[in-house]
Amino acid sequence: MKTVDDASMRGRELYHAIWAMVRATFFDTKRLADWGSYEHRFDEQIVDEATALEFADEMLASLKDTYTERVVPPSTFVSGSSADDGHSAAQPAVADVASVLTPTGIGYLRISTFDKEGVVEEIAEAVSKIAECQGVILDLRQNSGGRMFEALESCGFFLREGLLATLKFRWEDGDGIKTRQYAVTEEEFFANEEFPDGTRIGHPGTRRPPLLAGKPLVLLINSRTASAGELMVCALVQNGIAGQVLMVGSGVTPGKGIGQAEYDILDGRARVRITRCHWFAPGGEWLGDCGQTERNGIEPDVLVEGDRGPEALKVAADELKKMLGMPVSDGAR
DSSP states (O other): OOOOOHHHHHHHHHHHHHHHHHHHHOSOGGGGTTGGGGSSTTGGGOOSHHHHHHHHHHHHHTTOOTTOEEOOOOOOOOTTSTTOOSOGGGSOOOOSEEEEEOTTSEEEEEEOOBOSTTHHHHHHHHHHHTTTOSEEEEEOTTOOOBOHHHHHHHGGGTOSSEEEEEEEEEOTTSSSEEEEEEEEOSSEEEEEEEOTTSOEEEEEEEOOOOTTTTSOEEEEEOTTOOTHHHHHHHHHHHTSOTTSEEEEESSOOOOBOEEEEEEEETTTTEEEEEEEEEEEOTTSOBOBBTTSSOBOOOOOSEEOTTOOSHHHHHHHHHHHHHHHTOOOOSSOO
């Protein structure tokens, strides 16, 4: 009778823990139809944790989901190698959040990512610098998303009230879908959860001051504005005042209406990113999964082909000036 050594047992334990986590949390259950066949498929071939992770990667790839994968720490560059030529230290860092108030009263706010701890505080500081503006250009070009909660919370700077988004998750305690709706009122930013068994739970929180609410708004987007960036666009456009919200951009957004979470497996022996939710715009629209099964990206109201940065910004400024009744010139602003 063949015995299994400790290394093989640890490897199998790790592989199975990854398998179980995906089975419990991966949102698109249709793609899990064959998942059961992977539970013990590689048992005889797993000899240690390294081989377990190799087979886990193969298992995860079978889902054909671009975003569900094992998280591998970035390689550490060795000083003096060809990968580290010393030039990176000379490159000035570009701020993730920036704002400018022009002499004509136009506020410009750029948010390049939501994937950063504390980014909402940076946004709050930037918003305070343009709070006295007459209208706002919100630049979300290249913002590929990040933490959805930060994007949702940031909507409070622009809105006094409204439904922001609906998120749907697998219910961890059984079959069915758990729904979470985020909204703002004059008093609070909150989430309401509803479970398949009918249970409802509210999660009230402190909202951000609506310093930019009611001001004409132009959003700058492009084909790299995705996920949490798209979520913010949907919330601001669908809750905006008719005739005072406009989207300017160089193309359709990717349509990433899915969200991921990262899970530590067995106290950090592995880390896996899993697509665990779908999110929906205030009107109920699903943007899709970047075309894996469906793509419903956001089209700009005003298309600026070949935008390299200044081109769409100029168009956005002109459109905002029209909303504000300001003269529009052909010269530099």
